[in-house]
Amino acid sequence: MEEEKCHSGQFEVGGYQWRLAPYPNGRKNSNGDGHISVYLAIADTNDLQPGWEVKVNTIRFFVLDQIRSEYQIIQDANGRVRFRNWKTEWGFAQLLSHDTLNDSSNGYLVDDSCAFGEEVFITCKGECLSMISQPQSNYFTWKIDNFNNFKCLKQKFYFSEQFTVEGRKWKLKLFPEGDGTGADTCLSLYLVLDGSEILPPDRKLYAKYKLRIRNLLGVNANNKMHSENYLLLFV
Template sequence: MEAVFENQGGVARSISDAPPAHYTLKIQLFSLLVNTSGQKYESAEFEAGGYKWKLALYPNGNKSKNVKDHLSLYLAMSNTSSLRLGWEVYAVFRFFLLDQNKDNYLVVQDAMSKEKRFHGLKLEWGIDQFLPLKAFNDASNGYLVEDTCVFGAEVFVVKERITGKGECLSMIKDPLSIKHVWRIDNFSKSDTECHESKVFIAGDQKWKIQLYPKGRRLGSGSHLSLYLAIADPTTLSPASKIYAEFTLRILDQVQARHIAGKGNYWFSTVSNQETGWARFFSSSYFNQPGNGLLVKDVCLVEAEVTVHGIASAF
């Protein structure tokens, strides 16, 4: 049985004897959550309508929307990276709050719109003023009893569709510059066309250095070629782009007069997975005794990488 008893400010409230069909969130010692979790608590993932969702609860109200003296509660899509580009999901949802005194539920939903459109730029919808804190904290109402409360949600997907493509560029404030030194032993004894360094992390991205001892492309047969490359493009979405400043160096092990090349580049998982110099310097210069670039058949290569921005499709 369900009865609507309030419809104010675009929010419909009703009473239901039936529990939420898709997810229940029980919180014990709620007062400790308020004091320790900060502004927001996110539930674990749950599935409804073939998609992953989370509840986002603001125990003291969503400060970013200037909510005061109320609980704020939202439904957020989760794990959307596996969805096709340009996805849209239309869903109807309801929130539940158990009245522990009467053993029924307060049901809260948006009365102004029956369905909400979730997409790459809007992953979260909900109720800013879900319930006044005064009413929630009053044990006689049954919502918070012995510092315990129970929330819930039902989510029904109405329709899905694929729209045009788009991308989101996220620039990084105060990015860190990461250095990686790579030691190549027995340099002259290797017949490898391309030496590849171990994978290293810079800007939360995986990179590797590539060195061609006998050159590549325009440098073939006369120069060393040196490149910075995305280590594993398959781990990124198809349309991802990474903007990075970088320096590649062959280290002078004797006089510390390193040979360096500097650049900046939009790395792409589609066609621009690497960049560098086919003619980094001549093979004859590299092999000259005493210049410190090859000492006891050891070559030291250094990469310094700063990631400034990442673009991904939605």
């Protein structure tokens, strides 16, 4: 039976293309039974010169504790790792046991999903890629005056002005009368990439964010603003 194998979108480090390659049920020929196996794989090797060799100084594998919102270092490989045409993957066959993964107190598996990350250092070229770096705090506020009049325009949805976070252009998308399961009963709000942002094929973009509506009942009593006339949305 063929082993089940996944792979991430491609990313670049040191001028080479890479993928994260997990085996959810373990890599059988490497004694990975009962574990999740995770490997770093070099991609697009057909574009490399005959006899190629790529040296990587450090590879670290992480798994996200979704309860505490922290990445835990599971395996850390220091020392030079060599990739060649007969060895295009390097990693750990027993990165994480299924028992550890399924233990809900660890927070690794929540709503049937888990998240892995890795850091790759190629110091000979002075480059590093971190798939789990923590972004700077960025806030965008969308102020909507006369919200009741805004709803009466009867458009299905509205976009905020464009804003930039972590080098990407974003917008908020608001459905005053709700969308999907919230239609006619809720206010629906989404974070969306601006239409000018085009991701390359096979590339995914992950974002950690919070969408909030400010509670205006806490404003000073002398302030004449009323919540039905003033709406603040921020991310």
